[in-house]
Structure formats: structure tokens, C-alpha cells
Amino acid sequence: MHVLAAAGTGLLIQQIENGIILGAIYALVALGYTLVYGIIELINFAHGDVFMWGTMVTLTLTQMLGIHGTVGGLALVGLLILFLAASMAFCAGLNVVIERYAYRPLRAAPRLAPLIAAIGVSFILENIAQLWRGADSVGYPPVFPAITFHLGSFSIGLLEILIILFSLALMYALNLFIRSTKLGRAMRATAQDPEAAALMGVNINQTISLTFLIGGALAGAAAVIYTLYIQFVWYFTGFEFGLIAFTAAVLGGIGNVTGAVLGGFLIGLIQALTIQYWPGGNGISWSDAAVFAILVLILVFRPSGLLGQQIPNKA
């Protein structure tokens, strides 16, 4: 992936910082995978591309507003709120529409049918973006001012601090929602046993739509952060980034919300450190392979992930 290789002293700390920020973005996307898998046992293959469309929305808004450089003060606050609102609303809506028209008709079909449909949706989203924005990545202006705090050899930017705080706030809000609201309870009930939940008066279709809505909104938020931080937008981001975020969800234990967050941070760290410390110094070209290797190893040896429950093999 595209972490700037930090140089000089404090290399390790710098890479850990990079890893944590990447990890926060992975975690937000991984939550979308894990929520959907928890409730309908579907690997929502198109989720990464929903995230990518969030970056497209952010880029488009920026261009429409004619912003080419750094923005400061109140204008920046307004802009961030606008980006987040637009991207989160767009991704949430997109995810709900996908569920309604591509997955819901297949709910009683064998399990692999919706997965194949999800792959198809992923291709559609990716290629519309490619037709629209071209095959090359599009640069994004450094909208957020480069304010950096130094502490000895350690330095951290304001953007980085905000990313970490905002991501944690979103995750906490999600946790509260699932734990202590009526809708959250409906989600948990549906995840446990859809039939029984339906008999108890839970509106299954609405609950599943809500799950996709929340997953999409989190991906939309992650997309804004990603665009501001990585500063480019590319149609293929969804595939790569999505797979890594999915790996994070699996690492934590798919279906487990805390696990997705933990997995996200772990994968971010692993990736940042692979890039820096891979023997032979060719870390960037191996970091994706390293993540896929981790994915394969977890699925083979501990499919339930770090925090997931041991579920019987349904084959």
C-alpha cells in the first residue's frame, strides 16, 4: 500500500504511527464487512468498492467547490462536515440499494449465490468508476493544513490526531448503538437467529437494510479520511483496500465488532512494518502478499479469528 516510507531517527515509531492511522481506516471498513457477515453470513465483496465510491464523492465535491490547495479555519471545519455528510450518505444509500436489488432476491438461495452476485456488483462499481475517472489515479490537493507537533524525535500531524480520535469516536458510537438501542438489539437478534427474531416481531428486512446502511456510512467516513490522508483517488482502491480490510475482519473474528477494530489496527501495523523491515528492502511489493498470506493462514488454522467464537464447520 501507499504509506510514505519515513526516514531518519524514530523510524520505528513513525512506522507504528503510520500503521495505527492506516489501521483506523481499515477498522472502519472492516466493520462494514463484519456487520454484514454477522447478520446474513455474506462476504459483501462490493464493500471495498462502496468505500472507493466514497473517495470519488469526496474528490468530486472538492473539484466542484474549486478547491486546489490548503483550507484553514472555519472553512475547513465546514468542509470536513460537508465531505463526511456527503460521503457517508452516499455510501450508506449505495449499500442499501445493492442489498435491496442484488442480495435480497437471493436470500433463500444457496450461500454462494449472493457471494457471486456481490463479486458482480463489485465489478460494476469498479468499472463505472474507471470509465468515469480513467484508469490512472487522480491526485487530491492537500486540503488539510500541515500542522505538526514535535516531541523529541517523534512528530505527529494534527490530521493524524483527528483521524485517530474521530475513528475511535465512530467505533464507540457504533458499539453504543448496537448495545443499547432497540434497533441495535434487533440487529443482534437477527444475527443470532433470523427465524426466531422474525417470530418475535423483528422486521428482518428493515434490520438487514439498517446493517448495510451503517456499514456503508462507516465506509463513507473512512473514505473521507483516506482521501485527505493518502491524497489520491483511484478506481482500484476498493479491491485492494477492501481485501485488506476484509482480512482485518477475519483476523479479528468475522462477525465480531471488537474483533474488526482490533484486526484493523493489527493489519495496519503489520503492513507498515512489512514495508519498512522486509528483508531485502523490497517491502512495498511484498506487503500485499504478506497480508494475503496472513489471511490464508488464519482461515486455515483459526477460521474463527482472534476474538470470534468457535463455530461448527458448516462446510
Next chain:
Amino acid sequence: MAIRKAGTVSPLRKGWDSLGRQINEMLDGRKIAGRPIRWYLSGWRGGTLVLLLAIVYPFFTALFSDLSQTLIGAGIQVGIYVLLALGLNIVVGYAGLLDLGYVAFFVFGSYTIAVGTAGIAKDASNHVVTLPQFNLWILLPVGALVAGVFGVLLGAPTLRLRGDYLAIVTLGFGEIVPIFFNNVPFFYGALGLTAVPPDPIQTPFGTVDFGSFTDHTAFYYLVLFVIVLVTLFVILIRDSSLGRAWIAIREDETAAAASGVNLVRTKLSAFGLGAALGGLGGVLNGTNLSHVDPGSFTFGISITVLVMIVLGGLGSIPGVILGAILIQFFNVYLLNQLNDVVHNNFLVSNSDAPLHFLANLDFNQAKFLITGIVLVLMVVLRPQGIIPNVRRQRELKGEGVAAEALSVVGALEAEEIGEATVTGPGAEDATEYAGPGSDARGREE
């Protein structure tokens, strides 16, 4: 049983159904020499017909003198994907194991021919190493063997995984293998290798050059010959006890194991044979393209082959062949033609023309967009494919218990919501579905 209320069928579904009815009426209604068209197209008669068409195809292309070689070249690419589709069909269609990294075996085959014929590699310090050189005829079986062995090696630790996890693990392998060839200097990294074409063969009827760059006809017939052999092989093995064991596993793994089917060996054989056919396709692909580099092996290839078999009909040999022909001919030939027609048209090339915006559109870029649309539409509207596997449809029809239980839940949901437009599939969708792995029960546990 069906939860869909009257008048709530979507117009898309309605149009689709009426199209299906019209095609069926044509196949059964129209008669040639006293027999309906369907009779001529089914079984070995249909197969022979397709084979005859494939044999005369190069002669047919001669009618378009300037396009003849392009069309034959397209035929070769179609043929290579027919092999891939037949191979993936063993894994997904028969054994019900969703493999999303099939491109990995295509890579192994392609690199076998490139390394084997070029006879060079690089050592750790970037010096050229000379290796023994082999020709296409030896490398065809070797490529299949190499890919097959890797199929078994990759399959062994993963095949006990659940269906969707297996899909993701295979996807991971499909990504790692090209990255490996890209990053390891031994195979010339991202530059790739150039395969040496086979030498011309002297026969009593003249020289046959399978490696000619100007006349692809000989190579076309070679590919066709390999396809015929592979098809016969797949038919034989499908009807053998091994083939029946694959289908038994697909239908119900637990029941199959209880009936004495060795799950590991059966799944591994499906994975290995499917991989071997992918390798065979790879060897032919490497010879055809002559240059092999890791950048050309993308996830898109795995999915394109999957779309072919889903479109044609999982588990149906005529279906997957038809799917491969349709998709690949569209991809390698029709899209380019469409590009030419649109771009050379005065309505577009003139900057004042109303359709001028089309001038910058490359229809090749829309290839995967269309692939995705086809995939979603087929899974939702006709999961059994264009030419469904008859036996499989019959088997699935009998599986009423799980479907009935699910439709009860569906009906409950529909009542709860009171939503008129619920298109939640009723029993008929669940029973007709011929997708991979019929673990409808899995959703109930």
C-alpha cells in the same frame, strides 16, 4: 408456498420470462425434417454440430480476407478460455467448491511454457542462468502436471474450509502467485519471459507451422484438438465413480461422507484436475501470446472464467463451452470492432457532431463492467445458466424440504413487513437454483 403476491413481479423478470418462453417455443415448435430444433441441438448431435462449425470456422473467416487472421486469433483466445471454463467447471460446477483464484493455475501453465522454451532464468545476483530447453509438445503435459500439483498443494490445507472461506483463500492464492512471479528475479520479475515458438513440422502434406506469427490456422486447429480431447476426458470422468462422488459432495457433503465418499481425496482430485486444465490453457496461452509477464494475470481473469460458467450453466459441459465462446468472443473481438465502428464513424469523429463525446470512449474498458452486469443478472434471474445441467436441475427439484422451510420464513417476513414489492425468492427459486454448493441447509443451522 410462493410468497410473491400477484402483480408484484418486476418488469425485468417479466420480460426475461417471456424471452425464455419464446426461445423454448422456437426450439420445440419449429421443425426441421419432422424433428424439433431442440432434438438437433441436444446431446452428441449438438456437440458434433458445434465441432463441425469450429472446424469450418477458419474457412468461413476467409470470406473477410482482411480480417481473417484477426478472427482466427480471436478463435484461439476463445478456445483457450473454453479450456479454462471446462477446468473451473470441474471445481465449481461438479464439486461445488468456489475457486476465485483460478488465474493462479493459468499463471503456472504460462510460465511453464515460457521458462521451458526460453531456457533462461536469473540467479540471485541477477546473472543469466541457462536452463535446458524443451518444446511445446513436452511442455503441454508438463504444464498441466505442474499446475495440477500446485492445485493439490494449495488445496490440501484449505479444502476443509467452509464454502465462502475457501473462496477467499483461493482468491488470496490467485493474488499471491502473480505477485510472487513479479517480485522474484528468477523469472525476470515484472519484465516477464518470451516463449520460443515451436519449430515447423514437415509432414507428407507440407509444412505445418504451429508457431507462425502470420498464419494462426495451424495453432487454431491444435487448440481445437486439445479442446476435443479435454471435453471427452471430462465427460468420461464426470460419468465415472469419481464424477459421481464430486456431485454427491456438492449436493450434500455429510451424506456423501456417510455413504463412504472420501471427502479429502475427492475434493483434491477435483481441485487438481481443474488446476491441470488451467495449466493446459496457460501453456497454450503462453505459446499464443509468446510473451508472459505477471502483470497480465489479474483477478479479472478468474472472474471472467467464473462468469463464463455461471452464464452457460454450472455443471453443464455444453453450457460452459457456450458461455466461454460468448464472453470471450465478445471480449476479444466484438468490443474492438465496436470501438472501430464508433470511432471511425463520421457522427463521432467530427468535432461538431452530437455524438462526439463517444470519440474518447474505449469500449474495451467497459469489458469488466459488462462482465459484472452479466454476473449479477444471471445469478438473480437465471442461476441455472443458459443451458442448465438437466440432471442437476432434477436433483435440485427434489430438494424440497429445505426450500419449503425457508419459504415459510420468507412468508413470515413478508407478512411482518406488509411490503407489496417483496421479491424474496419463493420455493421455485430455491429449488431451481443450480449454483455451486447446494448448502441451502447451511442458512438454517
